[in-house]
Amino acid sequence: MPLHHEVHGHGRPGAPSLLLSSGLGGSANFWKPQIPALVAAGWRVVAYDQRGTGRSPETLKADYAIADMARDVVEVLDATDTAQCVVIGHALGGLVGLQLALDAPSRVAGLVLVNAWSRPNPHSARCFDARLALLGAVGARAYVEAQPIFLYPAAWCAEHADVVQAEVDHAFAHFPGEANMRARIGALRAFDVDAQLGRIGVPTLVAAAMDDVLVPWTMSQRLAEGLPHVLFDCVPHGGHAHSVTDPEPFNRSLLAFLGQQLPVS
Template sequence: MPLHHELHGPAEGDAVLLSPGLGGSAGFWSPQLAALVEAGHRVIAYDHRGTGRSPADLPAGYTIAEMARDVLEVMDATSTPRCHLVGHALGGLVGLQLALDAPARVASLVLVNAWSRPNPHSARCFEARLALLGACGPRAYVEAQPIFLYPAAWCDHNAQRVAAEVEHALAHFPGEANLRARIGALRAFDVDARLGQITAPALVASAEDDVLVPWTCSQRLAEGLPQASLDRMPHGGHAHSVTEAAAFNRRLLAFLARVGAPGVPA
């Protein structure tokens, strides 16, 4: 079944493909859409397979490589030969895998709080989240989700927004089997020894107060990728593209301006 995808911006613009994290929803990138379109980019957003508007039963042993093949499907469906791929967390892993499997299709990478190999802290977080899901069900799982995404002060200041997001996540919960398959895929991901093979320019964006993925994972990415720069923000949490959207967008647009001029197809 074709994946749900959306096109925004001018048809002739530089192609920017947005790959969300574990939640899998194109809506995660709402804080970036207007800025990218205003800068002249052709923006492609999609729902990952088995989430949101791309329903599917994910198989056991599901992999990041399969998710990368889904990106190629979206690119082919939108007549996109190359793209600047912006990926958040799991979406960043998909970008790394795509750059290894189909390097000619990747003009650049923006990796937001991503990683190249498993780490014990994130593993502990995912174990706790899966235990909560198994023992208490989807409601408890999605109620806990903002703790891992956002700084506490931001959640407090945006309490109504967070509550609405929780209800939306519960209404669109992908099912326990699919969620476990997606978490299994990201936990098995390890391309640390292959980072030197990825020659696309990369912006590695991290937040130092990310409670789910240590910012040092981004540091390792930046050190291992041949053409990478590390952008460290002191505050914003795991989803700092949401909580510090204006600052994030400035950095994103500056990077894209360096690696490809709008109006020239990627």
């Protein structure tokens, strides 16, 4: 089944497109704070709902892997006549970008990795154990109610309580099912390309927030140490989804990186 995808802007001749790949939620809507700024700056933007999520419904196989998700991106690139892209990936979406750069390097002109990682770590494993236990014992409603705890800083959640609750209600209404969620979490937990980082030679922006409670910022630091051509942008606040909670400085950093490393002629 074709994946839901959308194209924004037209770009300029010779410039790669930007492929937006979301985290565990899988929805193109995650990137609403970025798309207008990217299009206004002259970029062609491709966003998609990942397989088994949102507007790309499908039952995933139990052993669904990040490599499968990277092949899904090739499908989206082909469907949108996108020869080459910069993958901008949040968390799981960043893992997809890393895998694509290894498996189909000719399709990747650059990477932006937001609170991502190259190998498992015990803290994130503990968080996912707790989330899966909640899903199994109490159900989807409790799982999505707990989700903002891992995404956003507490003060931001309190200040934006109505927005957070609306997001939770939407996530529950469109929950992809326990089996799909377990398959997706299993895929990201199994991901390990740490020993292969030196093979990824494209310009890369690694973005992290030090108060991310799900993924330690030191995992981004490890990416910055292992990748050959990297800019490391680490901010003190914003949480796991700091591109959402504080989008303006994130967008400035993103556009500066794109303009310097992949200038639009």
